[in-house]
Amino acid sequence: MSQTTVNLFDMPIEQLFSRVKTNFRLYQYDYRKHTVLLNDDRSDAVGQIRLPLHLSLDDQLNITGNETLVLYLSIESGHAAICVMQGKSNVYHTTFSAYMTRKKQGVSQIKYLNKKGKSRAGSRVRLAKTIEFFERINTALIRLFEEHEIERIALNCNATLIPYLHNSKVACPFDKKDSRLYKIPLHIPQSNFTNLDKAVKKLMAPILFYESEHELMINKALN
Incomplete structure (x- = not known):
């Protein structure tokens, strides 16, 4: 069917x-x-x-708000994008990038480490960049959660990257079981603002x- x-x-x-x-x-x-x-x-x-997602409602489908403050976060190896929406208005966005991919093999250092473990200097550099990448993301998230009362957290992130987000030395301001979490139900080809913005508009x-x-x-x- x-x-x-x-x-x-x-x-x-x-x-x-x-x-x-x-x-x-x-x-x-x-x-x-x-x-x-x-x-x-x-x-x-x-x-x-x-x-x-910009609508808030109760179990009886009564609309309790149409200006829901939603933080959108999309992460992949070496790229990430954050967008904060107040209803249908974009109030903040930023992007991150890092050297995390093994150029010849085309796989992330995280996936490589899961198979091979630490090896040469290049791998150690990529691992350091990976750690720094998630620390930068969480630093930005902490500031946004301090400045805004985030009502929903829309997340697009591969399962292999989730531990790095939540185990960073800079603590993520929400945990894996946060009740506000919403898994973005769309494919985002690359975690940049253009693609994230397209996803946000589709979810309206x-x-x-x-x-x-x-x-x-x-x-x-x-x-």
């Missing part, structure tokens, strides 16, 4: 929530994923709606996902 994706940008969010409440009485709001699971009268899932629209077998029910309920 194929999955259908529909951008609901043109539908007023209050109208969308009203139709969900009326036609999917057993809906469930997932704060972590910031999605609404659409269930039929037998509690079977028929679709879901990914909600704009509600997106409906459903399997083709439920198309008639979904269209009747929401259109």
Whole structure:
């Protein structure tokens, strides 16, 4: 079965929530994923709606704020980007880069170390740059968390890099289980501001996902 994706940008969010409440009485709001699971009268899932991250709401889909302060963080080997959004307005952004990749093999020093361990001088230099890279990121994050009351933390980061973020000598201002964490559900080809900004803009629209077998029910309920 194929999955259908529909951008609901043109539908007023209050109208969308009203139709969900009326036609999917057993809906469930997932704060972590910031999605609404659409269930039929037998509690079977028929679709879901990914909600704009700048909106805050309660379990009854009542909007409690539309100017949510969200920190977006995207990290890959040697590149990182931070963006702070107040609602739909960008209030801060910055980028980081570091020499972390083995040029001939094209893999990060972290992945190489996991296989080979420490070796030559070049590897030690890349490892030092890796440590410094995450210290710089956390230093910037600490300042931003001091200056702003961050309500959500949208993160795009490979699992192999997470320990370096949280085990840095400069402590990360949020932990792995922070309730505000939101995994960015989009592919970001490279962690620079241009790509992160594109992801942020895509996350401003509600997106409906459903399997083709439920198309008639979904269209009747929401259109």
